[in-house]
Amino acid sequence: MHLTVNGNPHDIDVPAGRTLVDLLRDDLGLTGTKEACSVGVCGACTVLVDGRMVASCIMLAAQVDGAEIVTIEGVADGELLHPLQRAFVEAGGLQCGICTPGQIVAAKALLDANPAPTEDEIADWMMGNLCRCTGYYQIREAILEAARVSGRAR
């Protein structure tokens, strides 16, 4: 199969039962994407497939043949952090960090679709990304801040 991950093309053979998260982590060594709940609930494994966020733990690699994938490793522009990444650090939107790649990829999908979301829209979109450390308040703050910064930049 063929796919593009963070702009890099890959041709790779995978067994029929391989999940996308295993493909990314084990075959491509992109361990920034995490697997936690394994049943599509927690959001730690969130990646973008052709711009849509999906749960890579319950998606087969074979489903993304020909697709463009963005993982956490592809969010920053080289060493230049994405406004969301900066905002998460500055607002305390992370603690242990295990859910953070999924949070940021999901929030990126949100801001790509809706550059100025309300608090309610953020909560609706992000409720599929569980976090046990922060109680979510500082994550919400970070997303609002990133939206503000990006808005000014436009």
Add this chain to the structure above:
Amino acid sequence: MVDYHAIGTPTPRVDGVEKVTGRALYAGDRRLPGMLTGRLLHSHRPHARIVRIDTSAARALPGVHAVITGDDVRGHLYGRRIKDMPVLADGLVRYFGERVAAVAAEDEETARRAVDLIEVEYEDLPAVFDVVDAIAPGAPLLHPAFGTYPGTQPLDVPSNAYDHTVTERGDFDGAFAEADFVFERTFSTQRMHQAYLEPHTSLVSVTDGRAHIWTNTKAPHSIREVLTVTLGLAPEQIVLHHSHIGGDFGGKGTPLDLPIAYFLAQASGRPVRMVADYVEEFMAGNPRHATLTRFRTAVMRDGTITAHHVEYFVNSGAYAAYKPGGRIGGATRAAGPYRIPNTRIESIHVYTNSVPGGHMRAPGGPQGVFALESHLDAIARELDIDPLEFRMHNLIAEGDEPASGDQITRPRVRETLQAAADAAGYRDAKALHVGRGMAIGDHGAGGGVGNAEVTIHPDGAVTLGTAIFDQGSGTYTTLAQVVAEELGVPVDRIRFEIWDTDGTGGEDDSGIGGSRATRVNTVAAHAAAQDARTALTRVLAAQLGVAEADVALRGPDVLTPGGEPHTWAAILAEVGRSVTGRSHVDERGPTHMTGFAAQIAEVAVDPETGQVTVLKITSAHDVGRVLNPIGHQGQINGGVIQGLGYALMEELTFADGQVTSLSFGDYKIPTMRDVPQLTTVLLEPDNGIGPYQIKGIGETPNTPVAAAIANAIADAVGIRISDLPITAEKVYRALQNRGAAAQ
């Protein structure tokens, strides 16, 4: 007031960038050449003798490198203090989920298939799941050989109640005889999973006679100590290497599968990695304990509490092994910071055929506080005294001895409660079926030993060496602030060198847990920075040709009498060598200082469905100096929301001893859509511990939430739920029952 430049300033996490870019490595991200995957066979019986295990088909499967059972690890016992748990079941299983056999194979799929091929024949034994049943006469005894385990003493009478502690003060019986009223009530709490999103992971490689370990534990030195006994190795044969830890909340104190991964690595001659899945996490983790608390409380007509009896039963599960002290606290939390002269506090830990409990955020605290604060609220309402006034009347002030028996310097509990009440608008008008309830908790900072090493390099960079494995709460950031403060450099100048367990040069290090990280390690970092400063002064004095006493360091500058100001970095660069300061600190002594939290929950109850909506939580804290406001608020936010889950949503459910809530689809934790408005109030810092007068914040915020919500429900609709979690169905039934009783 000291003027600080780094301490107290909102400081972004020092590990933030690597975490937001996905570069931070967790134990599950590590790969070693030749690494095998380990998987487990768990017991599917709550209590049974193992008649036979046949591993031949599993061994014969291509790609399988090792299969081990209890026979292969006989005599290897695990336990933080009480070593009562065999590494793999030794002829007997005591809970559904117990580890029975393990396989190491080339890949996950092969390992799973091999596990499926292991055949076990069991002979069922009678099982007990409930603490009351387990201490009843004739109950099956889980550990007849209790007194023979390392870390135990024989019991006077064989019992599942392996620890029964009683403390009594005052004229207990006399006070009950003279009381105007005696209130009796029973409360119970559920098992709760820590629900960290990184499962337990163990990677072990045995090379050159040493076990190299990557696992997610926050207490590497203590775990190494425990492993010496379990694995039969000398301390120097075990090295725990650093990885980031994906959440802990108490659950990562004990590395569940690590001893098994070691024996698989030994048996296969290859590195072995085991990653638990969440079925295993929920079925066989180390959850917060279920408890049952019975109270008998003597109260005078004016609302003065005169005597209090606590019987606090802890459902230990099948083993005591996961509890660092063999037992948990909480019994004294069920007595609390109240001025009650006559008390009897009983703490009873009971074995049952269920998943063994471990630590979770303020172990025993939320259980004891839920029971006590619900009970007192019920008493106040029955006496028709406002719950706030009732508490104020009985809470300790300076010089009082609390019922808990704790010694507390400058207890600011009343001030904290009043601050919460004021910020919450406690006396404001309420809509129909809306209620407000309060609860109080406290937690002192734990003690321990810690190490640090600060090196100032000729290029001006500063390295902080530490043995701490930060589990996410932000210890590295506060340590960087301390070093930056003491050396007068910006925080981003500090680089970290995180040591493996060899790094302390043989010194012990208590790691993280019990709110000790800030207390112990700020002292360690402070001392190492001071030591480095002294060394720097010596080097500067020599280079500048002045007496050490004449060298003054002011931020980046070094001043000498009459001399020109220089930056010390420039002079150190001239010298061309680095200077180092070290510390090993022992902060095990009691502090007599605690941090109180008072919370007020405002809820709306739908009387037709029993649904409880938490509208608002006000959380007031008696704090010391706040080192990092971002991290401090993060602890409060996260703690409160865990408390919300505990109160309303989360429960490991059981059927015949088997955990049935086995995924995050069934075991629900709060989402972003479920969090209420949160108002935080911090009291003006007044006292604290160590060089910066700090207090711990990690544990208190999650302690009172459940009781505050239960009390708010009582305020809203007049019913009391005395068993957690407070599901809509329980509220609905209670309302129905009251309706039926009224007719």
Add this chain to the structure above:
Amino acid sequence: MTATRFHTPATLDEALGLLDEHGDDARLFAGGTAMVTLMKQSLLAADHLVSLQRVPGLEGVRLEADGLHIGALTRHRDVETSDLVRVYAPLLAHVYSRVATVRIRNAATVGGGLAHADPAQDPPAALIALDARVRIASRRSVRELPVEELFVDYYETALAPGEAITELIVPRQPADAGAVYLKFLPRTEDDYATVAVAALARIVDGRAHGVRVALIAAGPTPVRATVVERALEGAPITAEAVRRAAEAVVDAVDPLDDFRGSAGYKRDMAVVFTRRALERALGLSPA
């Protein structure tokens, strides 16, 4: 995971042929959200996964004379955000927006969800209330079936071996109808419903007409509460009439005990939420 072949046929005919060829060893595969979860838990094994991802024409929404035609491979999120669906069946757009989380809705397909037949999934409540039908194809025939008749038991459908859902046909929602979906979530917002009700009704001369009530998470299959509908059809709209009609829902539901409540509690809640949904649909209480 034990799948050995992942087939990506280019035509529906080829896909159906693979189903015939491999029988019980084959599973039709769409968004994968449910199936991969079960496979990962070692609860399901299929030697042959027959993916429809390359089959053209199974995705998207179009309006025809008999209503909206929604391809089986259309993702939940695309139904929810479709302008056509929002205009001609707003209840359906809303119900699809209440399924799980955005991430799941981005992958889960309309046909896959229906074939999975999890009685706690939201869409069938609205589909039944809107008299929707599924089009089912096999190599031998093409047939249509009301969604109401698709579910035969817990996770079991009326699909025969070799059959696939290809399309969903949803009549236009009457513009003058009140339409409501209430999902009872007493634990967390991302949970499955404890019980949920879709209600649809028009008011003509102060009387209820075209009453449709369907529930999910209230039995082994989604159910249409015809007892409630009959009790209210043509009746003058009063709070009392709605209350009495809603109480009849206990005869339509057969809930199971689970993490979201006991069967008895769910039965009681079915009454409460049926009444509330009807009250809102009939304008007796604010939306």
Add this chain to the structure above:
Amino acid sequence: MKFEHRIVVDAPIAKVATFLEDIPAAAACVPGVENVTPDPAVPDTYNGHVRVRLGPLGFTVAGRAHLDRADDGAWRLTGEGRDPRVGAGVTATLEARLEATTVARTAVAIVADVQFSGRLSELGQPLIRRKADQMVEAFGANLRRAVEG
């Protein structure tokens, strides 16, 4: 997991007993049971398949069962089997006791202890219980049809 059921059949006890002793015929009354044949090598032992659909899960267990008659007259069927594809194994003990409630009516009291291995045991509890109830109900209906007719 233990299950208890009681099936009432409108037939004399002897007729019910005779029917149940014909294992392949009796087994055919259990939905999903196929190809039950006596094991040529071991007396009172039978081989066969059970196809079970548990909600979204379908699996086929190949296994063998042994029948013996307890001192108190109860039939005891012990069996085990496995579905190698999903790695699920099952062991079951089934005891059936006949009781003449009237001359023309017989009660069959069934006590079953079914243990699954593999993930099914951990995750499938509610499904299994429901399915077992359905299977016994269907068995009862089939038994009545076969014996009462």
